[in-house]
Amino acid sequence: MxxxxxxxxxxxxxxxxxxxxxxxxxxxxxxxxxxxxxxxxxxxxxxxxxxxxxxHMSLRRYELVTLAAARELKSSYCMLAHGSVLLREGFSDTQLADTATDGAHAPLDEAEREMMRFAAKVVRDATSITKEDVGKLKAQGFSDAEIFDITSAAAVRCFFSKTLDALGAEPDAAYRDRLSPALVKALAVGRPVEGSFQTATATP
The missing domain is CATH 1.20.5 (Single alpha-helices involved in coiled-coils or other helix-helix interfaces)
Structure with missing residues (x-):
């Protein structure tokens, strides 16, 4: 609720x-x-x-950046929503789970990995980003305009994910119905999916 x-x-x-x-x-x-x-x-x-x-972005690039930002934000809702898009775009359950957890077998090239690392850092602490971080993206072939796109896509995710989580919006039960239990577990990194059983823990 x-x-x-x-x-x-x-x-x-x-x-x-x-x-x-x-x-x-x-x-x-x-x-x-x-x-x-x-x-x-x-x-x-x-x-x-x-x-x-x-x-200004390909669908794949936008979704990967958003997934990286949502993971850093611990947003189950956005992880499930944007992970579902990647599934429709051809990712298998295993590939998506590996991508969501930064696994070594994720179907990503080095440019995409660097892009996702950068997006996560934008969310985690934008003040820690240095010219060298931007230089790593340029070394992977990203233009200044593309780096702006990556940065803005990661930054705006903070607004939406934090709004949903701060006001207690539960990820829709439909995700649990449509995705495998293993994938829901990999993607639900924050709030549990609507209707999920939650084990009460004692407050110290």
């Missing part, structure tokens, strides 16, 4: 329209849209911002 109320479509025309559009796209109303039900205009602007960034 979210930590705040999630309004129904009666909240207003904009909220109702957002919910209808989401249900048409996903086949159900994702929890992330419910969270934004209070401010549907923010979700609309978020989509426009993402489109402006994605428009």
């Amino acid at each position: 979210a930590f705040i109320s999630t309004p129904g479509p009666e909240a207003g025309d904009a909220t109702a329209a957002m919910y209808v559009s989401a249900e048409e796209s996903y086949g159900y109303l994702p929890n992330m849209y419910r969270i934004f039900g209070h401010r549907p205009e923010v979700m609309e602007k978020w989509g426009a911002l993402l489109a402006s960034i994605r428009g």
Whole structure:
């Protein structure tokens, strides 16, 4: 359950329209849209911002950068969502699990690995990035404009992932239904999927 109320479509025309559009796209109303039900205009602007960034990147590059950022943010929701895109793009369960955990057998070339390392560092501590870090990307053939794209894709993920996690949005149960248990375990690096059993732990 979210930590705040999630309004129904009666909240207003904009909220109702957002919910209808989401249900048409996903086949159900994702929890992330419910969270934004209070401010549907923010979700609309978020989509426009993402489109402006994605428009300059290949789908694979954008998804790998986002996966690296989501992993650093411990965002189960974004890991599951963007991992699912990579599955549709041809990754096997094993390949995706290796990619999600920075495994040696991930189907990535060195340029992609460097890109994901950089994206993670943007999220972890952008002030620690040096000219040498950027130089490593340039050595892999990335242009200045492409480095901007990588950086902005990683940075904006902080807004969305942190908003969902701070307000208690659980990853949709649909991910558990559609993905193998092993893959859900690999991708759910933070909050558990909706409806998952949670073992209570004693507070010290």
